[in-house]
Amino acid sequence: MRGVEAAFAAWYEVEKGRFASEALRQILTEVAPAERRLAASLLYGALRRQSLWKDLIRNRCRRPFHQLAPVTRAALILGTAGLVELRHFVPAVLMNALAMRLRAEKAQGDEPLLHAVLHRVTEDAPRKMEQLRNSAELRDQALLFGIPGWAAAHWSREWGTSETRRLLRLSAMKAYLSLRVDPTRRDELVEALQAAGTRAWASPDLASAVRTASFGFPPGLPGYEEGAVTPMSESSLWVGEAAVSSWSGGAVLDLCAGRGVKTGHLATRLPEATLEAWDLSAGRVHAGAREMARLGVADRVTFREGDALELEPRTPPSLILADVPCSGSGTWSRHPEAKWRLAAEKLEDYAVLQVRLLERAADLVLPGGRVVYSTCSLFREENEKVVAELLGRRKDLVEVPFPFKNSLFRKGRPYGTVIWPGLPWVDGFYAAVLMKRR
Known part of the structure; x- marks a missing residue:
């Protein structure tokens, strides 16, 4: 299974009510290691600011979003997130993978719509996001960072406007994997993780924690099967x-x-x-x-x-x-x-x-x-x-x-x-x- 295909599969599982991490953990066993990062980046990028992506799509789509086929909706959201956020992925390659998914699910008739909407989104998103970024309205900041408006208003009453703006940014931050380890084995486990290609280092705050610069696929980590490392924030x-x-x-x-x-x-x-x-x-x-x-x-x-x-x-x-x-x-x-x-x-x-x-x-x-x-x-x-x-x-x-x-x-x-x-x-x-x- 390729990365974009895996992102679609995980997206459908999330729509059924599963946690994204659980869906990915199951699906990524069938994905080549080189494609796992792409699948996770696409899925989490789409989920993190889903309200913003839908807003961009709805304003550039001539058909009601809710009436589109499920695969078309997923392709538009995943595609928008990928084109706006992924810096090291060739847009033409992503577009081709999305179109292939539509064909695989017999929605090839929506290919022209997919290309047209994503083309408009790619052109308009930077300007729209800059407008939101410069807005003094909290609801615009909430939309920019993908936080429900009611939650932003609630935080504003509890934390004040300035702290809420900061909290909105932090809540949209990409989370990385941290691991619980036996403190007596931490150096050994860090070396094993690094040797396996995972950027890892000891946490300066907790003797039993290791930080990584990865979304992580726990079953594939050195020491996981033996219980030596456990994902834990x-x-x-x-x-x-x-x-x-x-x-x-x-x-x-x-x-x-x-x-x-x-x-x-x-x-x-x-x-x-x-x-x-x-x-x-x-x-x-x-x-x-x-x-x-x-x-x-x-x-x-x-x-x-x-x-x-x-x-x-x-x-x-x-x-x-x-x-x-x-x-x-x-x-x-x-x-x-x-x-x-x-x-x-x-x-x-x-x-x-x-x-x-x-x-x-x-x-x-x-x-x-x-x-x-x-x-x-x-x-x-x-x-x-x-x-x-x-x-x-x-x-x-x-x-x-x-x-x-x-x-x-x-x-x-x-x-x-x-x-x-x-x-x-x-x-x-x-x-x-x-x-x-x-």
């Missing part, structure tokens, strides 16, 4: 390390474990601890169990399927990681498809669930134990306000300081710590460490 690593620092013995519970990335982090960093991990999805529970086997810690971690609001731990935990479901707004540069699936009304639903999950964690943790609450969100409804609501009516809980300092950390207002997405390896996160009084 540095923000997520900081949250995991905060949980590790909060452990003083006893059982550990990962309340909303997902596919077990943070569970694996805790298990490898706390070799004397037994862990229980819960998730509502059977698929994620099975994926988490496979991840523990890859890491070689399956004997100390029990995954259980069920509702975290109803399950009972087999051993009362002294440490709970509550990395709760959220909007994912802090990870929009890494998972750009998520922002187009989120509506403003959903924030309230998330906040209600988050308060219930945090309270459940507070009920379950042993006296003297700690709860690490975290989200990958930059909306206060999901962060400070959730913690404030619980602390306001639970006198048995007290916040303790976040155990690390970094130039990207900001004090929450008033609770917790916000991790600002200021680097390609750092997503927007929030974390608060709470202790249950004895």
